[in-house]
Amino acid sequence: MTMANSIAGWFGVGKQGQHARLLLILLTAFMLVLPFMLSAGFDSGNSWVRTVDFALLYIMLALGLNIVVGYAGLLDLGYIAFYAVGAYLYALLNSPQIAALLPAWMMYPPLLVMLLVAAVVAGCFGVMLGAPTLKLRGDYLAIVTLGFGEIIRIFMNNLDRPINLTNGPQGINNIERVSLFGHEFGKPLEILGVQIPMVHQYYYLILAFCVLIIFVSIRLQRSRIGRAWVAIREDEIAAAAMGINTRNVKLLAFAMGASFGGVSGSLFASFQGFISPESFILMESILVLCMVVLGGMGHIPGVILGAIIVSITPEALREVVNPLQDMLLGKRVVDPENLRMLLFGMAMIIIMLLRPEGLWPSRRRKDELHPATKRITKQEDATLDEAEREHE
Amino acid sequence: MDHLLQHLINGLVIGSVYALIALGYTMVYGIMQLINFAHGEIVMIGAMVTITCINMLLGANVALPGIALLLLGLAMAIPVSMALGYGIERVAYRPLRNAPRLAPLITAIGVSIVLQQLATLIWGRNYRPFPAILDIKTFEIGGAVITNLQVAIIVLAILIMAALFFLIERSKLGRAMRATALNIDVARLMGVNTNTIISLTFVLGSALGAVAGVMVAANYDQAHAYMGFLIGLKAFTAAVLGGIGNLAGAVVGGLLLGIIESLGAGYLSDLTGGVLTSSYKDIFAFAVLILVLLFRPSGLLGERVAERA
Numbered sequence: 001m002t003m004a005n006s007i008a009g010w011f012g013v014g015k016q017g018q019h020a021r022l023l024l025i026l027l028t029a030f031m032l033v034l035p036f037m038l039s040a041g042f043d044s045g046n047s048w049v050r051t052v053d054f055a056l057l058y059i060m061l062a063l064g065l066n067i068v069v070g071y072a073g074l075l076d077l078g079y080i081a082f083y084a085v086g087a088y089l090y091a092l093l094n095s096p097q098i099a100a101l102l103p104a105w106m107m108y109p110p111l112l113v114m115l116l117v118a119a120v121v122a123g124c125f126g127v128m129l130g131a132p133t134l135k136l137r138g139d140y141l142a143i144v145t146l147g148f149g150e151i152i153r154i155f156m157n158n159l160d161r162p163i164n165l166t167n168g169p170q171g172i173n174n175i176e177r178v179s180l181f182g183h184e185f186g187k188p189l190e191i192l193g194v195q196i197p198m199v200h201q202y203y204y205l206i207l208a209f210c211v212l213i214i215f216v217s218i219r220l221q222r223s224r225i226g227r228a229w230v231a232i233r234e235d236e237i238a239a240a241a242m243g244i245n246t247r248n249v250k251l252l253a254f255a256m257g258a259s260f261g262g263v264s265g266s267l268f269a270s271f272q273g274f275i276s277p278e279s280f281i282l283m284e285s286i287l288v289l290c291m292v293v294l295g296g297m298g299h300i301p302g303v304i305l306g307a308i309i310v311s312i313t314p315e316a317l318r319e320v321v322n323p324l325q326d327m328l329l330g331k332r333v334v335d336p337e338n339l340r341m342l343l344f345g346m347a348m349i350i351i352m353l354l355r356p357e358g359l360w361p362s363r364r365r366k367d368e369l370h371p372a373t374k375r376i377t378k379q380e381d382a383t384l385d386e387a388e389r390e391h392e
Numbered sequence: 393m394d395h396l397l398q399h400l401i402n403g404l405v406i407g408s409v410y411a412l413i414a415l416g417y418t419m420v421y422g423i424m425q426l427i428n429f430a431h432g433e434i435v436m437i438g439a440m441v442t443i444t445c446i447n448m449l450l451g452a453n454v455a456l457p458g459i460a461l462l463l464l465g466l467a468m469a470i471p472v473s474m475a476l477g478y479g480i481e482r483v484a485y486r487p488l489r490n491a492p493r494l495a496p497l498i499t500a501i502g503v504s505i506v507l508q509q510l511a512t513l514i515w516g517r518n519y520r521p522f523p524a525i526l527d528i529k530t531f532e533i534g535g536a537v538i539t540n541l542q543v544a545i546i547v548l549a550i551l552i553m554a555a556l557f558f559l560i561e562r563s564k565l566g567r568a569m570r571a572t573a574l575n576i577d578v579a580r581l582m583g584v585n586t587n588t589i590i591s592l593t594f595v596l597g598s599a600l601g602a603v604a605g606v607m608v609a610a611n612y613d614q615a616h617a618y619m620g621f622l623i624g625l626k627a628f629t630a631a632v633l634g635g636i637g638n639l640a641g642a643v644v645g646g647l648l649l650g651i652i653e654s655l656g657a658g659y660l661s662d663l664t665g666g667v668l669t670s671s672y673k674d675i676f677a678f679a680v681l682i683l684v685l686l687f688r689p690s691g692l693l694g695e696r697v698a699e700r701a
Contacts, residue, residue, distance in 0.1 A: 075494055077501075132686050138493045139427045140685055143628065147678035158671045282621070286501060293498055338512055345505030352499045353487055 006218050010301040031207060035200045048315070049199040053271060055311040056206040057264050060213050062291040062307040063300065064260025067217070069289065070298035071226060072253035073233030075142040077285055078129070078149025082258040084156065084280035085125050086118040086265025091172040091275050093117075098165060111178050115209070115263050122262025123255040130254035134247060149285055156277040171276025178205065178270045185270075202271050209267060213260055217300050220256065229253055230298070283341070290344045294351055296358025305360050314340045397536035399658040400651060405542045405611060407650020408549035412604040413627030414634070414642035415556065416597030422573040422637035423593050424489075429500035430480055431601055432624015433507035434473050436617065438602025439609035440515050441469040446523045458525035462606075469602045476507070477598025478591055486587070504621075511617040519614045526610065545607045552603065553643055556596075560639060569593060573637070622674065626653075629681040635694020644692060652676055 007027065008020035038048045061083060068076045092098055093114065099107055109117070133144045160168030167173075177185040177198075185205070189196045220226045228249045231239035240246050269275050287310060295306025317336040325332050351358065413435055420428045442465035449461050456464075484499040529540045560566035571579040572589045580586045608623060609615040630649040634641025657673040684691065 069494075073494065075497060132682070136685055136689065139425075139497055140632075140689070142497060143427065143625075143632075144682055144685055146625070147681050151675055151678050154672065154675055286505065289498070289501070334513065338509055341505055342509040342513070345502045345509060348502030349484055349499045349506070352491075352495050352502070353484075356491065356495055 006300075035203045039197075039200070046197060046199050049197075049203055051312060051315045053199060053203050053206055055308050056203070056210045057268050057271075058288070058291060058311045059304050059307040060206075060210055060260055060264035060267075061288050062295070062303045063213055063217050064257040064264065065288050066257075066292050066298065066300070066303045067220070067229070067260070068253050068257040069292050070303065071221065071229035071233065072250055073138075073229075074134075074250065074253065075138055075145075075289075076254075076257070077142050077146035077282070077289065078152070079145070079257070079261060079288055080280050080282075080285040081129075081149040081152040082122045082125060082261030083265040083268065083284070084152055084277075085122045085258075086262035087269040087275050087279070088156065088166065088172075088265075089118050089121055089262070090114060090266035090269040091175050092165070094176040094270065095172055095174050097167060097172050097174075101163075108176060111180055115266055118262040118266040119259035120262075122265070123259040125262075126254040126256075126258025127251055129258075130251045134250050134254075146282065146285070149280075149282060153277050153280050153282075156280070166277075169277060171274060171278070173274050175269055175273050175275070177273065178202075180205070206267055206271070209263060213263070214300065214304070221300065225249065225252060233298075287344065290348055294347055294359060296361040299358065299360060299362040302358050302360035302362070306358070309359075310344065313343070317343075395536075395658060396655075397534055399654045401533075401536055401538050401542070403651035403654030404647065405545055405650070406608075406654065407630075407647040408546050409604045409607045409611070409646075410623075410627045410630045410650050411643045411646025412549055412552065412600050412607070413623065414631040414646045415553070415639060416601045417628050417631040418634075418636055418639060418642040419569075419593050419597050421631070422639075423569065423576075423590055424485070426485060426496050427500065427628065428480075428485075428594075428597075429497070429624070430484075430503040430507055431597065432620035432622075432627070433504050433511070434476055434480075434598045434620070435601040435605040435608070435623055435627075436615070436620030437476060437507065437511060438469045438473045438605030439615040439619070440511060440520065440605075440617070441472050441602075442466055442606045443520050443522060443609060443615055444515070445469065446525060450523060450525070458527060461523075461525050462610075466603065466606055469606060470599050473598040473602035473605075474595045477594040477601075481591055481594040486590075508617060508620065515617055517617065519616050520609075522609045522613045522615065524613075541610060545611060548603070549607070552600065556600070557639065565589075565592065626677040629677045629684075632681060632691055633684050635691025638691065638693050641691050641693035648692075649677060649680060652680060 008023050011023060034052065035049045038052065039046055042048050061079070064082070065076065065079045068074050068079070093102075093106060094108055129145065129148050133141055136144060156166045157169055159166040160170075179185070183189060185198060185201050188198070189201055228239065228244045231242065231244060232246055232249060236246055268279075272279075291306035291310045292303050293306070294309060295304065296302025314336065317340055321334065321336040321339060322332060325334065413431065416431050416434075417428060420426060420431070442462070445465040445468040446461050449456070449464060454461070480503050484503045485496050488496045488499060526541060530537050531540070531543075560569060568579070568584045568589050569592070571582065571584055572586050576586050579589075604627075605615070608619070626649065627646065630645035631642045632645070633649055634643065634645025636642075653673060653676045656676045660672060
């Protein structure tokens with residue numbers, strides 16, 4: 001019931017069991033019928049379902065980065081590297097690319113094994129990056145992680161020689177889709193006479209893992225480790241004085257965040273069926289950061305909201321900007337893709353200047369950043385604090 | 393080893409450009425402990441404005457020698473970059489001076505994206521060739537080739553750096569800048585208008601950046617809306633290598649990084665038996681950055697400074 005209570009808390013509904021349960025049921029029902037609503041409601045419905053699939057992948061990514069940036073307060077600008085590690089791992093083990101080099105038992109592992117491996121390997125990369133760099137201060141750390149992300153990308157771009165591992169800039173093709181319970185996801189599926197297209201199948205798969213990651217995030221936040229992360233973010237020296245092993249706890253943040261990225265990357269590779277280094281450029285790291293910042297660092301529903309906004313915007317812009325330009329100017333001057341990045345850049349500046357706690361912050365953080373508006377008596381504060389602990 | 397001299401020359405040329413840009417990073421960092429992520433974009437805009445300006449002059453059939461056209465272009469680009477530097481500080485950094493450290497970093501990234509996208513909107517995504525207005529001559533020294541443009545780049549960079557050192561070490565403005573870097577509150581108590589000084593630091597760094605941008609564009613015969621990121625990062629590496637906050641360090645770091653990169657790219661393939669090729673060139677900067685931060689975070693010339701919370 002923790003999840004229901006948490007979700008009820010986010011929406012400001014009381015934490016009485018019934019309300020929470022009702023909300024959870026409504027939300028579940030909505031998420032379950034969403035792809036069918038989309039494909040029924042729009043002409044290009046399936047492409048919208050595809051967008052939603054990507055939004056879910058981004059939610060997983062953003063929640064992973066949220067652990068590093070939001071909880072532990074470590075600015076990671078190379079986060080997409082872990083996504084890349086997960087994606088390439090999946091691609092290599094599930095395509096003919098290097099099948100000849102590996103023993104047969106390693107190829108085409110079952111989904112859960114695959115995702116576990118991806119999480120562990122990405123987590124190891126996280127530790128690899130974290131171990132030497134955690135002594136660095138915030139801004140140096142940002143630059144080093146950025147460099148790390150670029151190094152990973154440059155290697156993926158160039159590891160087609162001397163042995164063709166990654167196929168260089170051309171990327172890896174013919175990636176097998178996920179198989180679950182003997183059903184291969186690329187094939188059409190019919191249940192009770194209803195045709196379920198591929199994007200819908202993936203929607204449910206990704207949704208399941210997304211819910212899992214949200215659940216893990218909630219549990220982590222309320223755990224001893226989660227509280228240690230926040231303590232380090234607020235004041236590292238004080239945290240160390242309280243007996244927290246700051247180094248290990250920070251490493252754990254990197255590893256956890258990275259493993260979320262790895263899982264998300266694997267699902268991405270299988271969904272897309274094709275990957276290339278182009279998908280893992282610095283801009284992607286910054287996009288994910290933008291989701292976390294926009295939504296509200298350290299607050300799970302905020303981060304989810306941020307991920308949804310940032311990943312849906314380009315599609316919405318494409319639908320609006322091009323017809324608008326055709327109508328008003330008769331030609332296309334502005335590329336929606338361009339406009340999107342411009343908007344996100346401006347959003348990052350404006351959010352930091354005017355609302356640093358993000359669009360949907362946790363109550364505690366909001367109070368911290370706007371002490372002037374805080375008109376709460378001591379007693380209320382105590383109850384609030386307790387409620388906060390309950391809700392998060 | 394017959395290419396050694398050639399690699400050294402190339403390294404020196406690009407290194408002096410890195411040094412100019414690194415000075416911009418290091419001055420801002422020295423005063424505000426802030427990495428100005430948008431500095432690379434200022435370099436890019438300096439290059440783009442110059443190219444556009446020269447092309448416009450050429451389009452208007454202005455009969456001037458190439459060098460005069462270039463100077464006119466620069467005369468346009470430097471004020472544009474200075475204004476940008478000033479504006480960025482006012483809009484994105486000043487309001488956050490007392491905010492948590494993460495905040496100005498994030499706005500810096502935001503500014504960087506905005507400038508990059510604006511440049512793409514104005515100049516498009518393609519490479520812009522640098523107009524062939526300069527009369528390039530090549531000289532041979534001991535089997536290596538150097539162009540008059542490259543000589544000019546090195547000489548100009550040295551002149552600019554000398555002027556900057558003079559400004560900072562000898563002038564009243566420079567003294568105020570050093571005071572602000574040492575302790576901003578005490579400097580203010582001593583009657584230094586620290587806000588003006590910080591603005592001037594940004595303006596000065598941006599002007600150097602614009603010149604460096606034109607040098608890069610002229611040296612590689614092209615400019616690109618996304619060129620700012622990589623060159624900015626490399627120059628930042630140079631600043632860290634030399635010891636961030638230290639002017640001489642930025643120069644040493646810049647030259648050293650240029651030479652490391654040039655030698656590395658030249659010999660990497662031979663050393664690894666063809667396994668790693670020169671396409672890994674850009675990794676050197678990142679590797680140097682990570683190694684320096686791990687083993688000597690204060691840089692070659694920097695002193696160990698107390699950690700700021």
